[in-house]
Amino acid sequence: MTAASEAKGRTGGVQSIERAFGLLEAMADAGGTMGLSQLATASGLPLPTIHRLVRTLVDLGYLRQEPSRQYVLGPKLIKLGESSAHMLSLRARPHLARLVDELGESANMAMLDGDQIVYVAQVPSRHSMRMFTEVGRRVLPHCTAVGKALLAGLPPERARDLLQRNGMPRYTEHTITDPEEFTRQLEAAARNGYAIDDGEQELGVRCIAVAVPQAPTHLAISISGPVGRMTEPLLHQAIPLLTEVSRALSTDLH
The missing domain is CATH 3.30.450.40 (GAF domain)
Incomplete structure (x- = not known):
C-alpha cells in the first residue's frame, strides 16, 4: 500500500503531514537517499505534490538536496x-x-x-x-x-x-x-x-x-x-x- 492510499484510509488526520512523514519513512527505508521520481513511485503521489512537500522539508532542515539533485535525510532528524x-x-x-x-x-x-x-x-x-x-x-x-x-x-x-x-x-x-x-x-x-x-x-x-x-x-x-x-x-x-x-x-x- 502506498503512502497516498494509506492517507485516504485514515480520517481525522492532516493529509499534508501524513504525506510528509510518508516521504521521510520511504527515504529511510531506501537507505536515506532518493530522487523525486523514486519518491513518486514509492508514495504514489503526483510529482508536483512531492516537490512542494520536499521543498518544505528542505526549508525546515529535515531534508537536504545533494549536487546530484537527489534528496537525503537532513541532520535535523x-x-x-x-x-x-x-x-x-x-x-x-x-x-x-x-x-x-x-x-x-x-x-x-x-x-x-x-x-x-x-x-x-x-x-x-x-x-x-x-x-x-x-x-x-x-x-x-x-x-x-x-x-x-x-x-x-x-x-x-x-x-x-x-x-x-x-x-x-x-x-x-x-x-x-x-x-x-x-x-x-x-x-x-x-x-x-x-x-x-x-x-x-x-x-x-x-x-x-x-x-x-x-x-x-x-x-x-x-x-x-x-x-x-x-x-x-x-x-x-x-x-x-x-x-x-x-x-x-x-x-x-x-
Whole structure:
C-alpha cells in the first residue's frame, strides 16, 4: 500500500503531514537517499505534490538536496531520532531485564536505521564479562542475529537491495558472504521465527534474536554471550521466551 492510499484510509488526520512523514519513512527505508521520481513511485503521489512537500522539508532542515539533485535525510532528524531512541530504550529495559533474569545472558534491542543495525537498548549479563555490544553501536545486518531477524521480515527485493548497497564484508571465518546462502538463512528465520549469529560478527560469541511484531519501527530483541554458555539447551529455552517478551514489548509500545 502506498503512502497516498494509506492517507485516504485514515480520517481525522492532516493529509499534508501524513504525506510528509510518508516521504521521510520511504527515504529511510531506501537507505536515506532518493530522487523525486523514486519518491513518486514509492508514495504514489503526483510529482508536483512531492516537490512542494520536499521543498518544505528542505526549508525546515529535515531534508537536504545533494549536487546530484537527489534528496537525503537532513541532520535535523538526528535530534528527533536520539530522543525517540532514548524513549524506546526506557520502554524496553524492563522486558530485556526479564530475559536476563531468566536466561542469565545479556539482552539487547536493536533497530534497522537506514541500511544499518543500531543497538538502542541493553541490559547486561550478571556474569563478569566484556560486552560484545553496546548502545549506539552500528553494525551491518548480514553478520548479526538481530539483522537477520529484521531482514527476514522485509520484502525479499528490499533485503536484496540493502545487501547490494552495503556489500557483505567478512568479519570472521564464519561470516556469511554468499548472497544465496544468506537468502536461505533469511528464509529459515522467517519460517522458524528466530535467527542466530554463530560467531559471524565476533569469534566466540553466539546470539539469538526475534523481531518485535507490529512495532512502530523495525525492532528486534536478542540475547548474546560466549558460545560456552550459549549452549543448545539455552537456545531452546530462549526461543519461546524471546517470542513471548517480543509480543509483550510490542503491546507496551502501542
